[in-house]
Amino acid sequence: MSAHPEVRQSTRARSTGTVVLVIDSHHPDAWFADDGGRWVTVCDEHGGNVNHDTLALARSWASSPEWFCDECSDAEAAR
Numbered sequence: 001m002s003a004h005p006e007v008r009q010s011t012r013a014r015s016t017g018t019v020v021l022v023i024d025s026h027h028p029d030a031w032f033a034d035d036g037g038r039w040v041t042v043c044d045e046h047g048g049n050v051n052h053d054t055l056a057l058a059r060s061w062a063s064s065p066e067w068f069c070d071e072c073s074d075a076e077a078a079r
């Protein structure tokens, strides 16, 4: 059992080395609103996040936090 049942996926993005979470915003323990979509892809290190309508879409974004996290984007651009 996970301590955070609202977290559906936790993976380390190869592109940035940061951990990215996929959150179900409809879960009572979730700390995100469903504004823009139920599923939220979140950079665990910087807090950058984006909402999606489907879990599949949210999962597909988890490998590329530089698309939605400003700090990951800056870090990638600096390389």
Ligand SMILES: [Zn+2]
Pocket (backbone or CB within 6 Å): 018, 043, 045, 046, 047, 048, 065, 069, 070, 071, 072, 073
């Ligand atoms: Zn980030």
